Amino acid sequence: MKRRDQVFITMLFFVGIIVLQTLLRFSVENLPQLQQQTGIIQSRDIDPSALFYTDSKLALQAEKQVRQQIQKPR
């Protein structure tokens, strides 16, 4: 690939990342659903990209709470 093309595609790649980030931010600021969800994610320190249950402290806590609730004598 020519040097000129490499520079162009590199710029396009970085601009693409910035545009994606700007679009996401714009959506969060203007769509109430996203705004509310992002607020919850930040306030509860959730990592939405966690792949497995051991990657998420909230998931581990959730399982313990569910078990406690089910085992609680009624």
Next chain:
Amino acid sequence: MQQISEDLGAIILGSFILLAGLLVYLVAPYGEVREAYSMASSLIGFDPQFWLEEVNTRSELGATLSGLVNDSRPDSWNLNPLQAFSLNFFFSALPFLAILCLLFTILCHLMFEAAVEFLRGFVVVFVVAVLAYLLAAQIDFQNMGIGYALWAIMLGLFVNNVYGLPEFIRPALKHELFIKTGLVLLGAEVLFSKVLAIGLPGIFVAWIVTPVVLICTFWFGQKVLKMGSKTLNITISADMSVCGVSAAIATAAACKAKKEELTTAVGLSMIFTSVMMVVLPALINYLEMPEVLGGAWIGGTIDATGAVVAAGAFLGDTALNVAATIKMIQNILIGVLAFAVAIYWTSKVDRQAGKHVGILEIWIRFPKFVLGFIGATLFFSLLFVMMDETLAVALLENGVLDFSADMRGWLFCLAFTSIGLSTNFRELKSQFSGGKPLILYVCGQTLNLSLTLLMAWLMFYKVFPDITSAL
């Protein structure tokens, strides 16, 4: 000395990491933590949950090791990426890189490969993996669940296809070794004792619907869509029906799928997960669905655990708890899935037409790392049930498994970076011919959404309403 295979290398390295974790996080602090626990539990009104949050269960060495692994990843940042690099990052990343280099040097010797050549390239792979973590740590991307896996592939693809890959990096592109080692570590995190967390409704939603959807989607891909590649078909079917990226990795490794096929499955899963994380809770709210039903629906259908937690939290605490627990039970299916796919592929798919495949041949073709995965699952599941539950959570879940999860994250990130760095755009583009992978994912997910909702409603509201009322 005999040369060892990549699978055996992965089992050795994975076992070594788990053994180190056991020594540092279980054996070393055991006496002290047990004493603290006996004292605390003798007090009136003892609350194990509160004790777990308050007590320090890590030895000094454990805290240092966790610091190295965790702090080697850039911090969260908003607009200025330089904010992500603290001084602590450099003090952690360099020793951590040195430790990885040492481990892989030993492994290269065991595998009769040139360690120096591997290490020269590995430093570059590590730097690109750090950059993938950097992009994943950007707050807006983080909030939408666009994690390191996608960035690692994208950055690798960009470097390889725009600038071309320098020859000295190639010996370090061992994505299969990284994946298999990561899977051995993942095996330790699959604890069978968690299966009954929410009782029978959870089993029905996660362990009955999921295999049915997986088999139907695979059948649909073969018979109706006539997918060109069975390995791509099963990887997408597993990633959509079980638990996204981790299931895709396990299945792809078990059936020896091409790296482009894994990339396709991971890309589809991450895009749909981000969309479903926002759309599904909005739909549940619109339909005014009860929290337990909504949570079970989310847990059974959204791919990644983090996105499940985020979507569940939007509906409320009950929905979050149910969603995360259903997803956790589904996560545990991953070991059974990897084993079943490996057996099916070696005995049915890879055999020559009309030829009987004997046990010996199945054993020769069987991907041996799966045994490491299952061995780790059995060992840690047994250890977990043998220990006092609170101590097991304190020392195993919050200690050994927390460390192994971080190490597994690094190994998967290195694997996806290697995949990106060795993939050609043209090869990747050919996977999408006719849009079949997309159609397969959408059709499979539609079936998954319908069956999971039906089963969740039946189980939580008709068959076991007492469990629902307890939640």
